[in-house]
Amino acid sequence: MLKHHLITPGPTPVDPDVLLAMARPMIHHRGAAFKEIFQGVRDGLRWLFQTQSDVLTLSCTGTGAFEAAIINFTRREDTLVAIGGGKFGERWGEIAQAYGMNVIAMNVEWGQHATPEALAKVLEANPDVSMVTLCASETSTGVYHPVKELLEVVREKTNALIAVDAITALGVHELPMDEWGIDIVVAGSQKAFSLPPGLGFVAVSERAWERADEADHPRYYLDLRKEKKAQSKNQTAFTAAVSLVIGLEVVLGKMRAEGLENMIARHAMLAKATREGVVALGLETFASRPANSVTTVQVPGLDPSVLVSKMKADGVFMAGGQDHLKDSTFRIGHLGFYDESDILTALCALERALQSVGHDFIPGSGVSAAQKVFLENP
Ligand SMILES: *Cc1c(COP(=O)(O)O)cnc(C)c1O
Numbered sequence: 001m002l003k004h005h006l007i008t009p010g011p012t013p014v015d016p017d018v019l020l021a022m023a024r025p026m027i028h029h030r031g032a033a034f035k036e037i038f039q040g041v042r043d044g045l046r047w048l049f050q051t052q053s054d055v056l057t058l059s060c061t062g063t064g065a066f067e068a069a070i071i072n073f074t075r076r077e078d079t080l081v082a083i084g085g086g087k088f089g090e091r092w093g094e095i096a097q098a099y100g101m102n103v104i105a106m107n108v109e110w111g112q113h114a115t116p117e118a119l120a121k122v123l124e125a126n127p128d129v130s131m132v133t134l135c136a137s138e139t140s141t142g143v144y145h146p147v148k149e150l151l152e153v154v155r156e157k158t159n160a161l162i163a164v165d166a167i168t169a170l171g172v173h174e175l176p177m178d179e180w181g182i183d184i185v186v187a188g189s190q191k192a193f194s195l196p197p198g199l200g201f202v203a204v205s206e207r208a209w210e211r212a213d214e215a216d217h218p219r220y221y222l223d224l225r226k227e228k229k230a231q232s233k234n235q236t237a238f239t240a241a242v243s244l245v246i247g248l249e250v251v252l253g254k255m256r257a258e259g260l261e262n263m264i265a266r267h268a269m270l271a272k273a274t275r276e277g278v279v280a281l282g283l284e285t286f287a288s289r290p291a292n293s294v295t296t297v298q299v300p301g302l303d304p305s306v307l308v309s310k311m312k313a314d315g316v317f318m319a320g321g322q323d324h325l326k327d328s329t330f331r332i333g334h335l336g337f338y339d340e341s342d343i344l345t346a347l348c349a350l351e352r353a354l355q356s357v358g359h360d361f362i363p364g365s366g367v368s369a370a371q372k373v374f375l376e377n378p
Contacts, residue, residue: 068200296321318331
């Protein structure tokens with residue numbers, strides 16, 4: 001018997017209650033039932049993003065939502081500073097480049113976090129920047145950037161809009177949009193929301209909306225002005241991804257029942273247990289400032305793809321390293337619908353894989369280190 005465990009930083013497992021809700025017969029997206037569901041969803045999203053602004057739901061993945069954030073609030077001749085440090089941080093600069101913008105890519109070594117001092121230098125050299133993009137929890141490296149401190153530097157040095165990729169940070173780390181003065185927050189359904197892939201979210205501040213009409217990039221499907229107008233009436237501009245929205249209503253209800261603080265604390269505990277587990281097995285964590293969403297594990301002297309394949313054969317699916325980290329790391333996801341037993345399962349499979357390649361460790365030591373963290377947290 002092989003049980004399937006998805007332990008990746010997206011897509012993440014979906015709660016059976018959510019799966020059942022999404023299996024309900026189709027309803028029409030212009031009917032009253034959909035409007036009522038969507039109104040509840042819009043309230044729930046504002047709660048989760050901690051904002052008074054509208055949070056728009058789009059039928060696309062996180063990348064589409066981020067593209068919308070860039071093209072609706074900047075001009076072609078504008079300068080955009082993209083804070084790097086990983087695949088996703090760098091991607092936002094690539095999108096702006098594709099639209100012909102002037103992009104300043106702030107280099108951050110993968111595995112390290114961006115520092116306020118380094119950002120201040122970049123912004124002092126480019127004070128006329130119109131948007132700064134930042135990936136809060138960098139899923140490719142497992143780093144959580146010091147978001148609040150970086151935002152303060154942007155505010156102090158420029159008048160730029162701040163767009164934050166919170167795709168693996170929302171509900172996982174503290175990220176109060178209004179309190180921290182973030183202009184644009186982007187999320188996606190298949191990460192912390194624990195929904196199937198297919199929905200992107202963009203929360204937009206008033207300050208950002210003021211720039212929407214000046215923006216001169218070509219846009220049609222991703223014209224957020226159309227969505228703002230439609231969604232304020234509990235409609236979507238085009239056909240809504242009805243089943244995903246129905247699932248989202250259930251997810252948001254469960255998130256509210258757990259509470260934001262508890263949800264963040266749960267992720268912090270799962271992340272800590274994972275890190276202590278892998279370190280107890282003689283492996284290393286990669287991130288300078290580890291995220292609560294994913295743990296990137298360094299395996300000196302071992303081939304991570306062999307470990308990942310062995311675990312997969314045992315029914316436990318983890319993610320390999322990204323790009324140049326492929327030969328030295330793998331990633332354990334712990335965001336969304338995860339609990340203690342998932343982490344113990346992951347470490348159990350990891351121990352079996354390590355044993356199969358002759359790695360020297362005390363059997364049970366990884367599982368035991370994680371369990372210690374759980375028992376210390378009531
Ligand atoms: C997954 C992810 C994305 C991209 O999402 P897609 O759904 O593949 O478009 C962007 N940023 C971060 C931090 C992610 O984890």
